[in-house]
Amino acid sequence: xGNRAISSPRLFIECIVVIxxxxxxxxxxxxxxxxHGYELKKEHxxxxxxxxPLAYGQVYATLQRLERDGFAEVxxxxxxxxxxxxxxxxxxxxxxxxxxxxxxxxxxxxxxxxGLFARVAVAGKAADGYLVRQREAHxxxxxxxxxxxxxxxxxxxxxxxxxxxxxxxxxxxxETALARMKEEGDHA
Amino acid sequence: MLEARGLSKSFGRARxxxxxxxxxxxxxxxxxxxxSGAGKSTLLHCLAGVLRPESGEVxxxxxxxxxxxxxxxxxxxxxxxxxxxxFGELVPELSxxxxxxxxxxxxxxxxxxxxxxxxxWLERLEVADCAxxxxxxxxxxxxxxxxxxxxxxxxxxxxxxxxPTGALDTLGGEQVMTAMLGAARAGGAAVVLVTxxxxxxxxxxxxxxxxxxxxxxxxxx
Amino acid sequence: MITVLxxxxxxRSRPERVRAWLVGAxxxxxAFLVCTAVSLADFRDEGGSLxxxxxxxxxxxxxxxxxxxxxxxxxxxxxxxxxxxxxGAAPGDVRRLGxxxxxxxxxxxxxxxxxxxxxxxxxxxxxPVPFVVVLMTAGGVVSGARxxxxxxxxxxxxxxxxxxxxxxxxxxxxxxxxxxxxxxxLTLKGxxxxxxxxxxxxxxxxxxxxxxxxxxxxxxxxxxxxxxxIGRRARSPETLLAARLVESDPRAWARALSVVGLxxxxxxxxxxxxxxxxxxxxxxxxxxxxxxxxxxxxxxLVVHQAEELIDLRRxxxxxxxxxxxxxxxxxxxxRQAAIAALPVCAVAAAAGVGVVVFSVLDIYQARWLVWxxxxxxxxxxxxxxTAMLVALAARPLLRGALRLETLRAGR
Ligand SMILES: Nc1ncnc2c1ncn2[C@@H]1O[C@H](COP(=O)(O)OP(=O)(O)O)[C@@H](O)[C@H]1O
Ligand SMILES: [Mg+2]
Numbered sequence: 001x002g003n004r005a006i007s008s009p010r011l012f013i014e015c016i017v018v019i020x021x022x023x024x025x026x027x028x029x030x031x032x033x034x035x036h037g038y039e040l041k042k043e044h045x046x047x048x049x050x051x052x053p054l055a056y057g058q059v060y061a062t063l064q065r066l067e068r069d070g071f072a073e074v075x076x077x078x079x080x081x082x083x084x085x086x087x088x089x090x091x092x093x094x095x096x097x098x099x100x101x102x103x104x105x106x107x108x109x110x111x112x113x114x115g116l117f118a119r120v121a122v123a124g125k126a127a128d129g130y131l132v133r134q135r136e137a138h139x140x141x142x143x144x145x146x147x148x149x150x151x152x153x154x155x156x157x158x159x160x161x162x163x164x165x166x167x168x169x170x171x172x173x174x175e176t177a178l179a180r181m182k183e184e185g186d187h188a
Numbered sequence: 189m190l191e192a193r194g195l196s197k198s199f200g201r202a203r204x205x206x207x208x209x210x211x212x213x214x215x216x217x218x219x220x221x222x223x224s225g226a227g228k229s230t231l232l233h234c235l236a237g238v239l240r241p242e243s244g245e246v247x248x249x250x251x252x253x254x255x256x257x258x259x260x261x262x263x264x265x266x267x268x269x270x271x272x273x274x275f276g277e278l279v280p281e282l283s284x285x286x287x288x289x290x291x292x293x294x295x296x297x298x299x300x301x302x303x304x305x306x307x308x309w310l311e312r313l314e315v316a317d318c319a320x321x322x323x324x325x326x327x328x329x330x331x332x333x334x335x336x337x338x339x340x341x342x343x344x345x346x347x348x349x350x351x352p353t354g355a356l357d358t359l360g361g362e363q364v365m366t367a368m369l370g371a372a373r374a375g376g377a378a379v380v381l382v383t384x385x386x387x388x389x390x391x392x393x394x395x396x397x398x399x400x401x402x403x404x405x406x407x408x409x
Numbered sequence: 410m411i412t413v414l415x416x417x418x419x420x421r422s423r424p425e426r427v428r429a430w431l432v433g434a435x436x437x438x439x440a441f442l443v444c445t446a447v448s449l450a451d452f453r454d455e456g457g458s459l460x461x462x463x464x465x466x467x468x469x470x471x472x473x474x475x476x477x478x479x480x481x482x483x484x485x486x487x488x489x490x491x492x493x494x495x496x497g498a499a500p501g502d503v504r505r506l507g508x509x510x511x512x513x514x515x516x517x518x519x520x521x522x523x524x525x526x527x528x529x530x531x532x533x534x535x536x537p538v539p540f541v542v543v544l545m546t547a548g549g550v551v552s553g554a555r556x557x558x559x560x561x562x563x564x565x566x567x568x569x570x571x572x573x574x575x576x577x578x579x580x581x582x583x584x585x586x587x588x589x590x591x592x593x594x595l596t597l598k599g600x601x602x603x604x605x606x607x608x609x610x611x612x613x614x615x616x617x618x619x620x621x622x623x624x625x626x627x628x629x630x631x632x633x634x635x636x637x638x639i640g641r642r643a644r645s646p647e648t649l650l651a652a653r654l655v656e657s658d659p660r661a662w663a664r665a666l667s668v669v670g671l672x673x674x675x676x677x678x679x680x681x682x683x684x685x686x687x688x689x690x691x692x693x694x695x696x697x698x699x700x701x702x703x704x705x706x707x708x709x710l711v712v713h714q715a716e717e718l719i720d721l722r723r724x725x726x727x728x729x730x731x732x733x734x735x736x737x738x739x740x741x742x743x744r745q746a747a748i749a750a751l752p753v754c755a756v757a758a759a760a761g762v763g764v765v766v767f768s769v770l771d772i773y774q775a776r777w778l779v780w781x782x783x784x785x786x787x788x789x790x791x792x793x794x795t796a797m798l799v800a801l802a803a804r805p806l807l808r809g810a811l812r813l814e815t816l817r818a819g820r
Contacts, residue, residue, distance in 0.1 A: 278724065
C-alpha cells in the first residue's frame with residue numbers, strides 16, 4: 001500500500017471540487033427547491049459523491065455570503081422546540097448568476113498532477129522505476145473504482161467515471177513517457 | 189488450472205513470444221495488456237490452443253494440451269473454451285439466436301434444446317429483442333453481446349477475449365464488459381482478456397503486461 | 410480511365426492474373442467452339458446440325474465460366490474498387506472500368522481462339538469469324554459491367570446482397586422467347602428469313618442465352634424457397650449453416666448451376682426421345698456433348714465455390730478457432746451444393762421429360778416412360794453429384810481460408 005502514498009489519485013477529485021465554487025453548487029441546489037442548510041449539505045455530499053464532504057460551518061458561511069450578494073434569501077424561519085431552522089430560497093438575481101456560471105467555459109487547464117509530473121521532470125530517465133510503480137498504484141485505484149461502479153448509486157457511478165477517465169489519461173501519459181524513455185535509451 | 193510455461197513463438201524473423209509463463213486460476217479474470225505488437229494476441233491464441241507454441245508447454249488441469257492431436261484439440265476448444273474476437277466474427281447469414289445455438293449444435297445437442305438455451309443466453313445479455321435478426325442488422329455493441337453469448341453458451345472453463353471492446357465506444361464497451369464478466373462469474377469461467385485499454389483492464393482481478401514478447405518484470409503484485 | 414485501369418493492373422496479385430488468364434482463355438475456347446459449330450451446322454443433314462448444336466451448347470458453359478471469372482475479379486478487387494469509390498469515382502466509372510477490362514480480355518481471347526480455328530479449319534468458312542469475335546467482345550463488355558454491381562452499391566465496400574425477388578412475368582417471357590427462338594431455328598433450319606444459315610445459328614444461340622437467363626431467375630427463387638424450408642427444419646449444425654448460406658445468396662448458386670440445370674434438362678429430354686426414335690448416332694454424340702458440358706459447368710461451379718469462400722473465410726475461421734472441426738465445415742460446403750443443386754436438377758429433369766412427352770403425346774408409348782424416367786433420375790443424380798464433387802474438391806481451398814491469419818487482417 002506504500003505505493004499509493006506516492007501521489008494519491010484520489011487527490012484529483014478533491015482538487016477539482018475545491019477549485020469549483022461551492023457557492024454556485026449550492027445555488028444550483030436551491031434552484032430546484034428552497035432548502036435548509038442541513039438538507040443542502042446532505043444533497044451536496046450525495047450529488048458530488050467522491051468529493052470531500054462539506055463542513056456545516058462552510059455551508060452556513062456560504063449561504064450568508066449568497067444572501068449578502070443578493071443571490072439567496074431567507075424564505076422562512078421556524079423554531080419548533082428544536083434549534084432554529086432557516087429555509088433558504090434562490091432569488092431572481094441568483095438565478096441569473098447561476099445561469100451565467102453554468103454557461104461559463106472552464107479554462108482547459110491541464111490538471112498535471114503536480115507531484116507526478118514534477119518528479120519525472122526532475123528525475124528524468126531515472127524516473128523509470130518510479131513510473132512503473134505509479135502505474136501500478138493508478139491501476140489498483142482504477143480497479144477499486146470499477147468495482148464500486150458495479151454496486152454504486154447513479155451519482156457514484158458518474159463520479160467514478162470522472163475519476164476513471166482522468167486516471168486513464170494519467171496512465172496513458174505514464175505509458176507514453178515510459179515508451180519515450182525506452183526509445184531514447186535505445187538511441188543512446 | 190490453465191498454465192503456460194516458457195512459451196515461445198516466432199513468425200519468420202519476428203519473435204512474437206519469448207519465454208512467457210502465466211498461470212490462471214479457476215474463475216479468475218486476468219487482463220493481458222501491453223503496446224500493440226507486444227504478442228498479446230499470440231499469447232491468447234497459444235493459451236486457447238488455436239496456435240501451437242514452438243517451445244514451452246500449455247497445461248489445462250494437469251493435461252498438456254499443446255501436444256494434443258488436431259482432432260482432440262479441436263474438441264477441447266469446443267467444449268472447454270470460448271472465444272470472443274474484436275469484431276465478433278459471427279456468421280452473418282445466421283440469425284443471432286442461431287449463431288448462439290451453433291456451438292451447442294456442434295456439441296450434438298438437439299435443435300430445440302440448443303435454440304432454447306441460446307434464447308436464454310440472449311435474454312441474460314439483454315439482446316433478446318435481436319434474436320431473430322441477422323447479424324448485419326445489429327449494432328456493434330449488440331453484436332459483441334451476441335458473440336459473448338456464443339462464447340459462454342457451452343459453459344466453458346475459460347473465456348478468451350481479444351480486444352472485445354476495441355470497436356465500441358465507452359458506454360457500449362462498459363455494457364459488454366459487465367455482461368461478459370457477470371455471465372462468466374455466474375458460470376465459474378475464468379476470463380483471459382486482451383486489451384490495450386486501461387479502463388477495460390481495470391475490470392480484471394490482475395494484470396499481465398507484455399512488452400516485446402516477454403512479461404514485464406516487477407509489475408505484477 | 411485507361412490510366413486507372415493500368416494502375417489497377419500493375420498492382421494485381423497472382424490470383425488476379427490467373428483470373429485474367431481464365432477470362433481470356435475462356436473467351437478463346439468459346440470463340441473456337443462457336444466458329445466450329447457454325448461451320449458444321451449443315452441443315453441439309455440432321456446429324457451435322459445436331460453436332461453443331463452440341464458444340465454450340467458446349468460454348469455456353471464456357472461463356473458462363475467467363476462471366477463467373479469476371480465476377481470473381483470484383484470479389485478479389487473489392488477493397489480497391491471501394492477505395493476508388495471513396496476517392497470519388499461514380500458508380501458509372503467503376504462499371505465502365507469493369508466493362509473495359511472484360512471487353513479487352515474477351516477481345517484478345519476470342520481473337521486468339523479465331524486464329525486457332527482458322528489454322529485448324531483452313532478449308533472451312535471464315536465469314537462468321539469476325540462476327541463471332543464481335544459477339545464475344547460485346548459479351549465480355551456486358552459481363553464486366555454487370556459483375557461490379559454489388560461493389561458499386563456502396564463505397565464502403567460492404568457488398569450489399571441484392572434482394573431476391575419472387576418469380577416475375579419478365580423472367581417467364583425471357584425463357585419463352587428463348588424457347589421460341591430455339592424452336593424457330595430448329596424448324597426453319599437453313600431457311601431463316603435474315604442471314605440464312607448464319608441467321609439460324611445466331612437466333613438459336615440468342616435463344617439459348619435468353620432461356621438460360623430466364624431459367625436462372627426461376628432457379629434463384631426455387632433455390633431460396635427450398636433452402637429456407639430446409640433451414641427451418643435442420644437438426645444438424647452443418648445442414649443449418651448450409652441451408653442459411655444458400656438462402657442468403659441463392660442468385661450466385663442459380664448462376665453457377667444454370668448450365669448444370671440446362672445439361673440435365675437436355676439430358677433428360679434426349680433420354681425421353683431416345684426411348685422411341687432412332688438417330689442413335691446423333692443421340693450418342695449429344696450425350697458426349699452433354700457430358701462435356703457437365704464437366705465445363707463444373708469449372709463454373711469451382712469458380713463460384715472460390716468466390717464464396719472469399720466471402721465466408723472470416724466467419725469460418727472464427728468458427729474453426731472456436732473448435733468446429735474442419736471436417737464439419739467441409740461438410741457444410743458439400744451440403745450447400747446438394748441443397749442448391751437438388752431442386753434445380755430435379756425440376757430441370759422433369760421439365761426435360763415433360764417437354765418431349767407432351768410434344769409427341771399422341772404416339773408416346775407408356776413403356777418408353779420407364780427408360781425416360783430412369784434417364785431423368787440418372788441425370789438428376791449426375792447433376793447433384795457434380796456439384797457435390799466440386800464442393801469436395803474445394804476442401805484444400807477451405808483449409809487455406811481457415812488459417813488464423815485470416816482473422817489478423819483488420820476489417
Ligand atoms: N501470422 C503472423 N504472421 C506474421 N507475423 C505475425 C503473425 N502473428 C503475429 N505476428 C507478429 O508477432 C508480433 C506480435 O503480434 P500480436 O500477438 O498480434 O501482438 P498484439 O496482439 O500484442 O498486438 C507482431 O510483431 C506481429 O507482427
Ligand atoms: Mg492483437
